[in-house]
Amino acid sequence: MEQNNKNRQEILYEIKAGALLLQHNMSSHLLGEALYAQMEYDRLVEQFYAGNRQWCSDEDYETAKRDFDAFIRLLDAAIERERRE
Numbered sequence: 001m002e003q004n005n006k007n008r009q010e011i012l013y014e015i016k017a018g019a020l021l022l023q024h025n026m027s028s029h030l031l032g033e034a035l036y037a038q039m040e041y042d043r044l045v046e047q048f049y050a051g052n053r054q055w056c057s058d059e060d061y062e063t064a065k066r067d068f069d070a071f072i073r074l075l076d077a078a079i080e081r082e083r084r085e
Contacts (some may be wrong), residue, residue, distance in 0.1 A: 009082040015044050016075045052078055
């Protein structure tokens, strides 16, 4: 059980790190760069949602797709939950 929690926590940290790295590129003035960053961001949101549906409502998921800060808050809450378990 502890190994499973550790893996989940590592996955959450990887998703968060990936999102933070993409944040700047998502607002790039270079269209191709911005589109690629947005596609990668969408992939990270999907990955998070797939592994955390029990904690993430459909409304939270839709908000996270549009709002970077909301996504980071969801990730932080999930990371904290994993830390406590």
